Amino acid sequence: MSEFEVELKNINKSFGDFKASRDINFGIKKGRLVGLLGPSGSGKTTILRMIAGLENPDSGDIFIGGERVNDVVAGKRGIGFVFQSYALFRHMTVFDNVAFGLTLLNKDKEFINKKVNELLELVGLAKFSHRYPAELSGGQRQRVAFARALAPEPKLLLLDEPFAAIDAKVRKELRQWLKTTINELGITSIFVTHDQDEAIEVADDIIITNKGRIEQVGTPADIYREPNTSFVAEFIGDSIRLDDISKFKGFDINEDNTSTEGIGGIIRPEFLEIAADESEASMPLGSEEGKVIATYFRGNNIQVDLEVKGEILHGWRSLEKKPLKRGDKALVFIHRIYSFKNNHTTILENRGKLKDSVII
Amino acid sequence: MKKDKLVRISLIFLAVSFIFIMLVLPLLLVAKEALAKGFAVYANSLTEGIAVKAMILTLEATVAAVLFNTIFGVASAWLLTKYDFKGKTFLASIIDLPFAISPVVAGLFFIMLFGRMSPLYPFLQAEHIKIVFAIPGIILATIFVTLPFITRELVPVMEAQGRDEEEAAASMGADGFTIFRKITLPNIKWALLYGVTLCTARAMGEFGAVSVVSGHIRGKTNTLPLHIEILYNEYNFTAAFAVASVLVIFAIIILIVRNYIEWRSKKKISAV
Ligand SMILES: Nc1ncnc2c1ncn2[C@@H]1O[C@H](COP(=O)(O)OP(=O)(O)OP(=O)(O)O)[C@@H](O)[C@H]1O
Ligand SMILES: [Mg+2]
Numbered sequence: 001m002s003e004f005e006v007e008l009k010n011i012n013k014s015f016g017d018f019k020a021s022r023d024i025n026f027g028i029k030k031g032r033l034v035g036l037l038g039p040s041g042s043g044k045t046t047i048l049r050m051i052a053g054l055e056n057p058d059s060g061d062i063f064i065g066g067e068r069v070n071d072v073v074a075g076k077r078g079i080g081f082v083f084q085s086y087a088l089f090r091h092m093t094v095f096d097n098v099a100f101g102l103t104l105l106n107k108d109k110e111f112i113n114k115k116v117n118e119l120l121e122l123v124g125l126a127k128f129s130h131r132y133p134a135e136l137s138g139g140q141r142q143r144v145a146f147a148r149a150l151a152p153e154p155k156l157l158l159l160d161e162p163f164a165a166i167d168a169k170v171r172k173e174l175r176q177w178l179k180t181t182i183n184e185l186g187i188t189s190i191f192v193t194h195d196q197d198e199a200i201e202v203a204d205d206i207i208i209t210n211k212g213r214i215e216q217v218g219t220p221a222d223i224y225r226e227p228n229t230s231f232v233a234e235f236i237g238d239s240i241r242l243d244d245i246s247k248f249k250g251f252d253i254n255e256d257n258t259s260t261e262g263i264g265g266i267i268r269p270e271f272l273e274i275a276a277d278e279s280e281a282s283m284p285l286g287s288e289e290g291k292v293i294a295t296y297f298r299g300n301n302i303q304v305d306l307e308v309k310g311e312i313l314h315g316w317r318s319l320e321k322k323p324l325k326r327g328d329k330a331l332v333f334i335h336r337i338y339s340f341k342n343n344h345t346t347i348l349e350n351r352g353k354l355k356d357s358v359i360i
Numbered sequence: 361m362k363k364d365k366l367v368r369i370s371l372i373f374l375a376v377s378f379i380f381i382m383l384v385l386p387l388l389l390v391a392k393e394a395l396a397k398g399f400a401v402y403a404n405s406l407t408e409g410i411a412v413k414a415m416i417l418t419l420e421a422t423v424a425a426v427l428f429n430t431i432f433g434v435a436s437a438w439l440l441t442k443y444d445f446k447g448k449t450f451l452a453s454i455i456d457l458p459f460a461i462s463p464v465v466a467g468l469f470f471i472m473l474f475g476r477m478s479p480l481y482p483f484l485q486a487e488h489i490k491i492v493f494a495i496p497g498i499i500l501a502t503i504f505v506t507l508p509f510i511t512r513e514l515v516p517v518m519e520a521q522g523r524d525e526e527e528a529a530a531s532m533g534a535d536g537f538t539i540f541r542k543i544t545l546p547n548i549k550w551a552l553l554y555g556v557t558l559c560t561a562r563a564m565g566e567f568g569a570v571s572v573v574s575g576h577i578r579g580k581t582n583t584l585p586l587h588i589e590i591l592y593n594e595y596n597f598t599a600a601f602a603v604a605s606v607l608v609i610f611a612i613i614i615l616i617v618r619n620y621i622e623w624r625s626k627k628k629i630s631a632v
Contacts, residue, residue: 052531053531054527054530054531073530074527074530074531074533075530075531075532075533075534075535076533079531080531080532081527081528081531083524083527083528085522085524087524087525087527087528088525088528089525089528089529089542089543090525090547091546091547100529100532100534100542101532101533104532104533104534104538105533148528148532152532152533
């Protein structure tokens with residue numbers, strides 16, 4: 001038996017000339033809640049539909065629970081699927097929607113009644129069992145779709161952009177609710193999203209897709225701290241792209257002492273320390289001089305856009321510090337940069353930090 | 361404001377008088393002519409053998425066309441909306457063809473295909489299969505001219521509904537037939553019934569194509585519309601109008617059913 005509940009091996013899929021999946025490989029352990037994250041059109045839905053059996057891969061193998069399921073029809077794979085559009089049966093009541101999968105299994109009436117009521121209780125819709133989908137709000141429909149997918153007790157739950165059609169506030173609540181509910185049930189789940197905040201907040205593991213490929217698999221923290229590829233570095237978090245990192249103090253050489261000239265990279269706002277003057281700066285010697293272009297009040301901090309050596313960077317500044325305004329000079333210390341070499345990222349720490357610490 | 365009202369009233373007046381002259385008046389005249397020689401004559405022209413035969417034949421052709429086109433319509437709409445394949449748009453326009461070509465041409469087409477000039481004719485002759493100038497030809501012609509009605513009603517509805525619900529059912533383990541019966545059919549029910557009424561109305565009234573393939577054998581291959589024409593050409597006006605009134609009554613029934621269906625499905629939609 002494989003250690004994975006779901007495993008995809010060398011999966012390829014084309015629609016006509018268009019390659020929607022290229023050599024997809026990943027494994028998901030039992031009980032994990034996994035986010036499939038990537039830009040629109042990157043092939044997330046395609047992967048999900050192939051796992052569900054709604055689409056067939058051109059080559060490669062799909063395993064669920066250790067069994068190869070390529071030739072098993074969708075209905076026999078033991079999966080529950082929550083569609084992006086919910087796909088509730090519009091002519092059936094909420095109760096009948098949730099009961100549908102159970103009637104197919106020829107369960108007796110008493111069992112179905114009990115199970116459906118339990119599930120409706122779980123999703124907080126017990127009062128609505130006699131309503132039609134058209135008579136529910138978006139969030140309520142989403143929960144019906146969730147209950148309906150869970151009813152036949154699938155081994156694996158697949159959710160395609162489960163929150164996409166729900167407004168921002170309800171979405172936040174639903175995310176948390178879904179995460180706790182799935183964790184309590186302990187069912188292996190994969191959900192698709194193109195919202196990185198959502199993936200980071202909800203998922204135990206994230207799989208990042210781009211142009212039909214998998215870029216990286218890892219926990220949200222891993223992916224955030226150590227992006228493997230330039231795409232991931234740029235896609236996750238708030239990123240500022242640089243074409244040549246060698247012009248900044250402390251980043252002139254790589255770890256192996258070779259020059260960084262011509263090497264690109266990514267800076268994140270949280271890598272910057274912006275000081276109004278030398279007395280405020282923790283590392284004045286290693287800092288670059290910059291000119292403030294704009295400032296934005298962000299509630300709990302202020303975003304400062306600066307021009308440094310011809311590049312526009314942005315960072316955050318505490319509200320308690322001396323306010324900066326457009327045209328002011330400022331000192332910017334860059335703590336680290338993700339540098340790119342052959343589409344692989346390395347974290348470069350500012351060498352000035354090492355030197356300064358030696359001096360102190 | 362006042363001007364608005366004036367425009368509205370004159371438009372309503374125009375529409376109503378037009379409807380009266382073009383529709384109501386002729387219908388009243390049909391009724392008047394049909395009953396001109398009293399109810400006994402009216403009843404007699406309807407119960408007389410040839411008229412009854414024509415009525416039965418019309419019903420047969422209509423039922424056959426509706427049955428065939430219901431199956432064909434559902435299958436083709438299913439194919440056109442739930443699958444992707446090459447030549448899909450071409451198939452869709454082929455299905456619409458009977459709308460585009462004149463029914464008389466369609467009739468001639470069947471004569472060419474199954475009549476004396478056809479290469480199939482010797483074979484049909486040998487097997488004693490009679491198609492043109494016989495009931496099968498009339499049924500075929502009726503099916504042909506009413507072919508697009510149901511597909512046309514279903515395609516937009518099924519297109520709008522997408523494949524999601526069917527896929528959801530499939531992912532829960534429903535087989536094709538269960539999906540059709542429990543998901544697809546209830547969703548297209550009203551559109552299908554609407555298409556059926558349109559198809560029925562057209563099938564009963566069909567004249568051109570049927571006229572060409574029927575051969576006008578009295579009491580054998582005459583449908584109601586053909587029978588009316590013959591009576592009329594024989595200056596037997598009372599009988600012609602009496603038989604015509606039967607078609608009118610059918611048409612009114614269909615109209616009522618149609619409106620009921622429209623009202624029901626609208627109610628369903630406004631609930632959504
Ligand atoms: N049935 C299909 N026929 C043709 N092309 C398709 C089909 N399904 C998907 N594609 C193409 O494959 C690519 C990947 O599609 P997919 O739906 O998997 O993207 P996605 O990552 O889910 O995007 P989104 O976030 O917009 O939903 C897209 O470019 C899409 O146009
Ligand atoms: Mg998608």
